[in-house]
Amino acid sequence: MGLFDGMDKMGLKQISQDEIFKAEETAKKPAAAQEIKAKPQMTEENYLLERTMDCPVCGSKFKVKAVKSGRVRRVGQDKDLRPRFEQLDTAKYDVCVCSECGYAAMSRDFKNIMDPQKKLVLENIKPGFSYEEPATLYTYDDAIKRYQIALVNAITCGRKDSEKAYLCLKMGWVIRGKSESLDPEAEDYEAQLKKCKEDEDEALKLAYEGFIAARMKEEFPMAGMEQTTLDYLLAVLSMRFDNYVNAAKLVTGILGSRLAGAKIKDMARDLKEEIIAHQKEKEE
Ligand SMILES: [Zn+2]
Numbered sequence: 001m002g003l004f005d006g007m008d009k010m011g012l013k014q015i016s017q018d019e020i021f022k023a024e025e026t027a028k029k030p031a032a033a034q035e036i037k038a039k040p041q042m043t044e045e046n047y048l049l050e051r052t053m054d055c056p057v058c059g060s061k062f063k064v065k066a067v068k069s070g071r072v073r074r075v076g077q078d079k080d081l082r083p084r085f086e087q088l089d090t091a092k093y094d095v096c097v098c099s100e101c102g103y104a105a106m107s108r109d110f111k112n113i114m115d116p117q118k119k120l121v122l123e124n125i126k127p128g129f130s131y132e133e134p135a136t137l138y139t140y141d142d143a144i145k146r147y148q149i150a151l152v153n154a155i156t157c158g159r160k161d162s163e164k165a166y167l168c169l170k171m172g173w174v175i176r177g178k179s180e181s182l183d184p185e186a187e188d189y190e191a192q193l194k195k196c197k198e199d200e201d202e203a204l205k206l207a208y209e210g211f212i213a214a215r216m217k218e219e220f221p222m223a224g225m226e227q228t229t230l231d232y233l234l235a236v237l238s239m240r241f242d243n244y245v246n247a248a249k250l251v252t253g254i255l256g257s258r259l260a261g262a263k264i265k266d267m268a269r270d271l272k273e274e275i276i277a278h279q280k281e282k283e284e
Contacts, residue, residue: 102129140178165210
């Protein structure tokens with residue numbers, strides 16, 4: 001259990017994997033790889049601005065770093081829909097944390113909290129909460145910590161499974177970003193890489209389980225995704241966690257769906273080929 005280590009240092013209760021999808025109703029330096037990719041005279045900080053936020057829970061004003069819109073160029077995506085940008089990893093900047101009371105959520109959901117949930121944050125998160133907003137940019141470790149705090153909030157407030165699953169998915173993507181930014185020359189490179197891979201697996205497994213649970217009881221769109229998009233993502237995650245039967249079922253559904261667009265069907269066809277190749281490999 002490494003993904004949530006160190007929560008106690010921020011004055012938060014240590015959470016365990018089992019807690020995440022329970023109780024829904026009750027409730028430093030720029031990365032080396034990015035430096036190379038970015039234009040020599042531009043650093044990550046050049047693409048950031050400070051945004052002043054009003055905390056909907058405790059009313060205090062605080063600043064967060066945000067990516068300047070229109071300044072970063074999307075250059076593709078990973079198979080599990082993680083977008084890639086030329087200049088920086090924007091997912092590092094998607095969580096807002098109020099250092100006063102500990103309320104945290106994805107920027108797009110930040111204002112979206114009801115009175116009973118505010119009370120839960122003030123009673124369960126604020127006491128003993130200790131966090132300092134990083135001064136310049138968010139390192140990968142800063143970003144991972146911010147997702148952890150947002151996830152604790154989501155559990156405390158009894159957010160939907162899809163919302164918690166989405167936080168886990170994005171945390172997994174940020175951990176992948178960290179693994180890509182590690183310096184291969186560093187003495188502890190292998191150990192760090194191994195830890196990142198384990199943490200990424202843990203986060204994505206939680207996302208996978210959470211979205212499967214959500215798909216059975218929630219309405220679409222879910223965490224901003226229509227059914228075909230979520231089914232595609234679940235197919236990719238099914239393959240990652242060795243459930244090829246489920247992946248095949250989902251892919252067949254997408255290919256037969258009248259609602260699925262041409263692009264997602266193309267992506268589903270690629271998955272189908274991979275599934276067939278995997279079956280052949282197993283038969284040999
Ligand atoms: Zn606050």
